[in-house]
Amino acid sequence: AQKVTQAQTEISVVEKEDVTLDCVYETRDTTYYLFWYKQPPSGELVFLIRRNSFDEQNEISGRYSWNFQKSTSSFNFTITASQVVDSAVYFCALSKPGGGADGLTFGKGTHLIIQP
Amino acid sequence: DGGITQSPKYLFRKEGQNVTLSCEQNLNHDAMYWYRQDPGQGLRLIYYSQIVNDFQKGDIAEGYSVSREKKESFPLTVTSAQKNPTAFYLCASRRGLREKLLFGSGTQLSVL
Numbered sequence: 001a002q003k004v005t006q007a008q009t010e011i012s013v014v015e016k017e018d019v020t021l022d023c024v025y026e027t028r029d030t031t032y033y034l035f036w037y038k039q040p041p042s043g044e045l046v047f048l049i050r051r052n053s054f055d056e057q058n059e060i061s062g063r064y065s066w067n068f069q070k071s072t073s074s075f076n077f078t079i080t081a082s083q084v085v086d087s088a089v090y091f092c093a094l095s096k097p098g099g100g101a102d103g104l105t106f107g108k109g110t111h112l113i114i115q116p
Numbered sequence: 117d118g119g120i121t122q123s124p125k126y127l128f129r130k131e132g133q134n135v136t137l138s139c140e141q142n143l144n145h146d147a148m149y150w151y152r153q154d155p156g157q158g159l160r161l162i163y164y165s166q167i168v169n170d171f172q173k174g175d176i177a178e179g180y181s182v183s184r185e186k187k188e189s190f191p192l193t194v195t196s197a198q199k200n201p202t203a204f205y206l207c208a209s210r211r212g213l214r215e216k217l218l219f220g221s222g223t224q225l226s227v228l
Binding site: 004009033035037042043044045046047050091095100101102103104106107108109 | 147149151156157158159160161164166172174204206208213214216217218219220221222224
């Protein structure tokens, strides 16, 4: 069965600390896509990144970086020098099997609290 | 600007009442989706539509209905058969199967 696990329900750090959000997935597909979304208090999910299963290069975008390791089925997200504006719920997601016509499978999310 | 508009932002339902949540997109996307979010839970798929006049049940379709008469509109009706409707409802769309989902700002539904 396909599954996305975000074991960290809530993380609280002080501003300027680095923080890593974990994501572990299960799928039988050999080709798939992984995603991260941010949900601020306003409620709308904001797309952060999409990663193809064939591309294991790490990605960096400003203070954000992603570590994709196929061997451990993990797609972790690190925020460097965190800021209060990073406070949100973060979701990891996986494309559904067989092409994903029926959307994505989401983890339960990690609530990140950045304290000033 | 292109985007997805959900309305209303807050909605209240009385016992035995059907209510309809609106979702409109001007992105020319073929695929549209409805998700339900409960506190501390991930998003669960209610219904999706790949093309006009066609839609499919998701993981938790019972107590819900949809229509797709126009490409840009995908309304969700929460029927009286849905015994626990209080949740945050998110509509999404995307250009193609491997593309990212884009989301609306959501509707919070509560029971009076």
